[in-house]
Amino acid sequence: MHKIRLLNAPDSAISLIIQLMSLPEKCQAIIPEEADRETRDTNQKALDIAQRLHSVFTPNHCECSIIVYKHRGNDLKDFVNRTFELPFNSVGICADFVDDSITVDEANFLINTVPSSCSLTVNGFIPIDFQNEKAFKFNSVYYSSAGWVSFENLIAIRNSRNVGLGFTSFDISDINNFLHYWINCEEEMMKSLNLHLKKDRIENAKEVLATLVCIKARNDKNRKRILGKLTIQKRAGHIVFTTFEDKESSRDTLKALENVQKHKNLNLEIREMKKEEIEKRKIHKEMEEGNPLKEEALKEAERLRYKIKESEKQFEAVRRLLIGRRYRYTIP
Template identity: 35%
Template sequence: MDKLPEKAELSIDSDLPLDYSHPKALKFPVTRYKDARWLKMEHLLSIRNVDLIKLESTNFDCGDVNQFLHYWSDCDKDMIEQINITLKEGTEIDEQEMIKDLIVISEKDSGSLVFMKARNMENRKLVVGELEFRENGVTFSASDPSEEDCLYEYSILELLHQKRDFEENIRKMEKEFRGLRDSEKKKLQLEMEELERKLKVLNRDYVV
């Protein structure tokens, strides 16, 4: 692996020992492991600027997927365009655990696909995430809303992030000042209603 050029595409069908590790394991533009049970979370979190990773057998579970998605959301660089993860054998797919504490939208007629937006937008282009639940794993893709057909989803998610930030600011203000004056509450309420109005007008297709 050390001798492979940086732009090489790596595909390994053989089994690897569970204690195997390599700093370049997920650094190639395209990587596929038939047996990736040796991979640890630290390997997933080290991914940067790659195109495609396929992991056909892993020891990751739903909680690991959630941790990866949160890290992707907060990361200061683009990580990946697409990753396919087959979860640990016997893992029951728990969609809610995978998206816990994330802001997502899902199609009204299909719960197998959700969209999310990165919280950290600096120095990144691939900021719209698409998570597809499969029978034994997930596929996660990241897109640039200025180039891909996901500007609509991005716009809805941006409003939802603004709404959550607004709610958190209100809670913080109420805690710090032990309550708000009626005039302040009225102003904040009107601003919140305006955000909700924009969401209602914009969102025609998704469950939020």
């Protein structure tokens, strides 16, 4: 077999080439020298093979999975240091088979060692008192055990792609506060946020969006992804928040949501003014018994009736606009 160095070859092509190789050819390509067969352990053998594959091929994406099982403490650190001599795009750390949790020291070491340019996945229990400034400074990140994540950690995330959190200590009010923070934030935070709340079931999903009409960033100069979409799985206590760039197709929907809120506000305003008119009529009745302020009360009542008519006109205009756009909304 002729040795050919392939640069930037597609992953599918690399996989096919390796599959077509015979066993002797694979050995020749991967272990060209007899002396290289003497390695310290099976893990080192795997790393040597990976190193030689990297010297032959340049894959577009390279993943690394570290199972925290037999390697603990200094053994884990030694193995990880040897592993990250290779360039990886994605790193997965699995500790599901460990009887106890990853220690704070081990968690700090792993997170500090993984390059920030990687996507990081950690499956395994992390102690509740764990904190690390680098925990969310990765391309994308997922922690299956996220009870240690505080609200301050959440709102401090910047320029991340996808953030996934397993079981957290957050409740509905935390998500509502997060949405308000995201709306007012001056910088990009994340492309998406996926998490499980403290409770498995969401009883009142409306509380998540309390006081919110639409999820749109106030600052559209420094941010590209200024629109947000919230998906709530009530029975699972699962929240997915996805952000989007402002495109032509989304502007009509956004305008419709603003009109819906305007419609609600006008409706409330009319109701309040009608209540006020009833009170004015009561006062007017009392003043008909010869009170010298009768004329002024009549003028005030007339002004109020005019305001009600004007609000009703605006209310009807917005109602017709919503019906014309055919948006599903029940007019009260």
